[in-house]
Amino acid sequence: MELNLRERLIIRHPPHVTTGETVHCLMFDVVIASIPLLLAGFYFFGPRSLLIVIISSVSAILAEILVQIWHIKPLKLNQIFYQIVTHERITVFDGSALVTGILLGFNLPPAVPLWIPVVGSFVAITLGKHFFGGLGHNIFNPALFARAFLMFAWPAHMSRWVGPVTWEITQSGISYSFDALSQATPLFLAKGQEVEYNALDLFLGKVGGCIGETSSLAILIGGAYMLYKGTITWHIPFSYILSAGILALILGRDPIFHLFSGGLFLGAFFMATDVVTSPVTKSGRLIFGIGCGVLTMLIRVYGSYPEGVCFSILLMNALTPLIDKYTLKFSTVLKG
Amino acid sequence: MDGFWPTFTRRPKIPAKKTYPLGQEIEGYLKSPRRVLIPLRDDTSSQFNLTISEGKKVGPGERIGEKVRGDGKIALRATIGGEFKGIVKAPVPDGFYSECALIERMEDWDVKDQDLREYGLSGEELLREAGIPFKYDKLRKARVLVLNATQFEPHFGLQNLLLSSNLDELLDGMNLVKEIFGIEHSVICLERKNKDLSEKLKPKLKHSGTIVFETKRAYPRKGKRLLLKEVSGKGTLNEDDYVVFSDPWIFVCTSRAVRRGEPYLERPVEVDGSAFPTPKILMVRIGTPFQEIFEFLGTKMDVLTEIVVGGVLQGIPQPTLEVPVSYDTGLILAFMSLNLKESTESKIYRESTCVRCAKCVDVCPSNIVPNVIVESLRRKLFERALYAGIERCVECGLCSYVCPSRIPLLTILKIAKRDMGLVSGD
Numbered sequence: 001m002e003l004n005l006r007e008r009l010i011i012r013h014p015p016h017v018t019t020g021e022t023v024h025c026l027m028f029d030v031v032i033a034s035i036p037l038l039l040a041g042f043y044f045f046g047p048r049s050l051l052i053v054i055i056s057s058v059s060a061i062l063a064e065i066l067v068q069i070w071h072i073k074p075l076k077l078n079q080i081f082y083q084i085v086t087h088e089r090i091t092v093f094d095g096s097a098l099v100t101g102i103l104l105g106f107n108l109p110p111a112v113p114l115w116i117p118v119v120g121s122f123v124a125i126t127l128g129k130h131f132f133g134g135l136g137h138n139i140f141n142p143a144l145f146a147r148a149f150l151m152f153a154w155p156a157h158m159s160r161w162v163g164p165v166t167w168e169i170t171q172s173g174i175s176y177s178f179d180a181l182s183q184a185t186p187l188f189l190a191k192g193q194e195v196e197y198n199a200l201d202l203f204l205g206k207v208g209g210c211i212g213e214t215s216s217l218a219i220l221i222g223g224a225y226m227l228y229k230g231t232i233t234w235h236i237p238f239s240y241i242l243s244a245g246i247l248a249l250i251l252g253r254d255p256i257f258h259l260f261s262g263g264l265f266l267g268a269f270f271m272a273t274d275v276v277t278s279p280v281t282k283s284g285r286l287i288f289g290i291g292c293g294v295l296t297m298l299i300r301v302y303g304s305y306p307e308g309v310c311f312s313i314l315l316m317n318a319l320t321p322l323i324d325k326y327t328l329k330f331s332t333v334l335k336g
Numbered sequence: 337m338d339g340f341w342p343t344f345t346r347r348p349k350i351p352a353k354k355t356y357p358l359g360q361e362i363e364g365y366l367k368s369p370r371r372v373l374i375p376l377r378d379d380t381s382s383q384f385n386l387t388i389s390e391g392k393k394v395g396p397g398e399r400i401g402e403k404v405r406g407d408g409k410i411a412l413r414a415t416i417g418g419e420f421k422g423i424v425k426a427p428v429p430d431g432f433y434s435e436c437a438l439i440e441r442m443e444d445w446d447v448k449d450q451d452l453r454e455y456g457l458s459g460e461e462l463l464r465e466a467g468i469p470f471k472y473d474k475l476r477k478a479r480v481l482v483l484n485a486t487q488f489e490p491h492f493g494l495q496n497l498l499l500s501s502n503l504d505e506l507l508d509g510m511n512l513v514k515e516i517f518g519i520e521h522s523v524i525c526l527e528r529k530n531k532d533l534s535e536k537l538k539p540k541l542k543h544s545g546t547i548v549f550e551t552k553r554a555y556p557r558k559g560k561r562l563l564l565k566e567v568s569g570k571g572t573l574n575e576d577d578y579v580v581f582s583d584p585w586i587f588v589c590t591s592r593a594v595r596r597g598e599p600y601l602e603r604p605v606e607v608d609g610s611a612f613p614t615p616k617i618l619m620v621r622i623g624t625p626f627q628e629i630f631e632f633l634g635t636k637m638d639v640l641t642e643i644v645v646g647g648v649l650q651g652i653p654q655p656t657l658e659v660p661v662s663y664d665t666g667l668i669l670a671f672m673s674l675n676l677k678e679s680t681e682s683k684i685y686r687e688s689t690c691v692r693c694a695k696c697v698d699v700c701p702s703n704i705v706p707n708v709i710v711e712s713l714r715r716k717l718f719e720r721a722l723y724a725g726i727e728r729c730v731e732c733g734l735c736s737y738v739c740p741s742r743i744p745l746l747t748i749l750k751i752a753k754r755d756m757g758l759v760s761g762d
Contacts, residue, residue, distance in 0.1 A: 008654075009640070009641060009643055009654065009655060009656065009657070010641050010642045010653075011642075011653040011654075011655060012653055013653070013736075013744040013746070014644070014648070014649060014650055014651050014652075014653075014733055014736060014744075014746055014747065015649050015733055015736050015737045015746070016642075016644055016648040016649075016651060016669065016671070017351055017490070017648040017649070017737070018736075018737055018738075018739075018742070019347040019348065019349075019737065019738055019740075020347065021347050021738070021740045022340065022685070022740050022741075022742070023688060023691055023740050023741055024340050024341075025342050025343075025347075025740060026691070026693060026740055028341070028342040029342055032342060084603055094688070134689070135689060135691060136689035136690055136691045136692065137689070177529075218636065219511060228346060229346055229347075230346060230347065230349075233694075233698065235649070260647040275691050275692055275693040275694065276691055276692050277346070278692075279696040279707055280692055280697050280707060280708060281694075281697060281705055282697065282698075285694075306686050324708065327706065328723065328725075329723060329724075329725075330706060
């Protein structure tokens with residue numbers, strides 16, 4: 001006796017219902033969250049800052065396509081188009097290149113020459129991401145990797161700061177002018193001695209600095225959106241900012257000044273929370289944030305660089321596998 | 337294009353639950369299908385022996401053999417009256433091929449089920465003879481009987497229905513089990529959100545010796561450890577003291593077997609999915625092929641593309657329409673599509689690399705790290721998977737529900753747990 005088992009149905013693994021979320025969503029959430037930062041950069045540093053961010057994101061997307069184009073055989077235009085649309089071989093539609101480009105643009109001073117973002121994006125995508133195997137395998141945050149590269153390669157360009165612009169509405173239209181020809185960042189001035197500062201200007205971002213990092217208000221709005229959407233969790237920003245503030249108090253510095261100046265908020269909400277390069281366990285994320293905060297303050301106070309966010313996050317990125325390994329057992333035993 | 341463009345609203349971490357009105361009754365009764373395929377194995381390791389020969393005529397409820405399991409023998413009974421056509425190998429809902437007894441209906445057969453009372457048995461012997469698949473060795477050791485009636489699978493409303501409509505028989509069955517196996521306490525676990533049902537149950541349960549426990553959240557079928565942690569509160573927990581059931585029907589059957597002498601021949605099954613306009617709860621005979629159920633409901637067979645047993649999160653996909661209803665099938669989902677081929681599948685929803693977003697870690701009820709475990713399993717690093725706590729997985733399916741990379745985390749964990757010999761209690 002045999003059964004008629006010919007009538008085959010589709011067999012798919014569970015779940016048969018999903019949240020509908022894909023990697024695109026995670027990446028485009030970061031893009032949406034960066035819109036307030038873009039607006040703040042435009043307002044405080046003029047249209048040139050917008051141009052830098054656009055150049056860096058476009059060149060990041062181009063770099064992603066160029067790196068992956070060698071996998072395509074035969075190399076024809078319609079094939080390339082097909083691979084981009086289906087993102088089978090060219091994964092530019094997953095949005096990670098766009099995010100890397102935007103975040104790199106935020107990390108550049110507004111007065112850099114326009115070829116710096118192009119070089120930075122290519123370094124971020126090739127050396128920072130695809131040399132390790134693409135999205136999901138990179139050890140370091142690609143944008144910070146490129147920033148560190150640019151800081152070592154062209155330190156003069158990377159430390160040429162301009163002050164915030166003032167906008168004027170005249171009869172002929174809207175015009176803007178820079179406050180001063182060259183103004184160092186508050187952190188650079190604070191290296192060694194205390195400086196006078198206006199707390200409100202520091203919070204709103206009316207100080208010198210990188211395009212995306214000065215306005216803590218805009219970063220908080222973007223961070224709140226990402227927290228609401230669940231793209232990031234509270235662990236890393238909370239532990240990062242809290243540990244940096246506490247260490248500033250212990251070292252006898254002004255915690256308010258150190259929290260709101262420099263790229264600490266940008267690092268805490270946008271850079272350290274990069275999903276690929278931060279630990280997966282909850283306790284690991286707390287340790288990661290604390291490590292970032294402590295290293296940032298140590299570099300700011302005792303190091304020779306005025307800013308420590310970039311290096312502290314890169315150092316903790318390198319420690320991420322180790323943190324994951326040791327918190328794995330710990331977290332399951334503690335809570336499970 | 338859901339999943340490509342971002343939405344500005346937050347995505348749910350747990351799927352929205354479908355609730356059923358409390359007064360719902362069983363809507364249809366498929367009493368005599370044309371043929372039944374009675375599964376002869378509970379799992380791949382159990383054995384069976386049949387006492388009837390091919391071509392013999394059997395009545396409904398007549399004993400045809402017995403299953404031999406680790407905890408003893410359980411009677412196998414014909415669920416319809418007809419002719420025994422032999423043993424065939426067919427896929428069963430639990431996801432393996434099992435030998436099944438094929439019985440074809442005969443029109444002129446007496447349709448009255450066999451009465452168990454003529455054997456003159458009592459206690460455990462009677463339950464075994466009725467074919468009720470309890471885990472008898474666990475029941476004998478246990479001190480507390482727990483019924484997990486929380487709704488974890490979002491579409492699974494059978495427990496609610498049985499609790500509200502068959503409550504008297506259910507409580508009687510629980511009391512009988514307590515009496516037979518010498519169990520001291522019995523608990524029915526309900527979700528705290530399910531206020532209506534617990535309000536309804538509490539006055540009835542006052543003098544029955546059963547307690548209603550309101551849990552903070554719903555627990556999956558295999559989440560025995562998590563459920564007991566909440567039920568037992570603080571203090572040391574001896575898991576052998578507790579025996580957890582998630583199917584209320586088994587107690588209704590116990591009551592019917594003892595009081596009315598009815599063997600375990602039929603069970604309620606919920607059918608849902610896009611192939612049906614509304615979800616329905618049917619009473620069907622054990623061994624009824626799904627095809628018979630769909631024909632009974634008038635489903636269009638030519639657009640049916642997918643059948644899943646067990647729910648949207650943890651369900652097992654079924655290869656054919658010949659799969660029979662087994663002793664613990666509660667929910668059948670059938671999906672239809674007008675034009676679905678492999679090439680029309682969206683490329684956006686394919687599996688991609690893990691981006692370590694840790695959404696699975698945040699949602700896991702037993703606090704393990706699914707993405708790290710699955711990564712090490714794929715590289716065959718089984719030591720590392722054990723170190724990361726794979727044996728604590730309760731197979732709830734929430735990790736694959738939230739995964740934005742569409743990695744089949746649950747399937748990999750399930751296969752690995754089976755192959756590594758790790759079993760989770762249910």
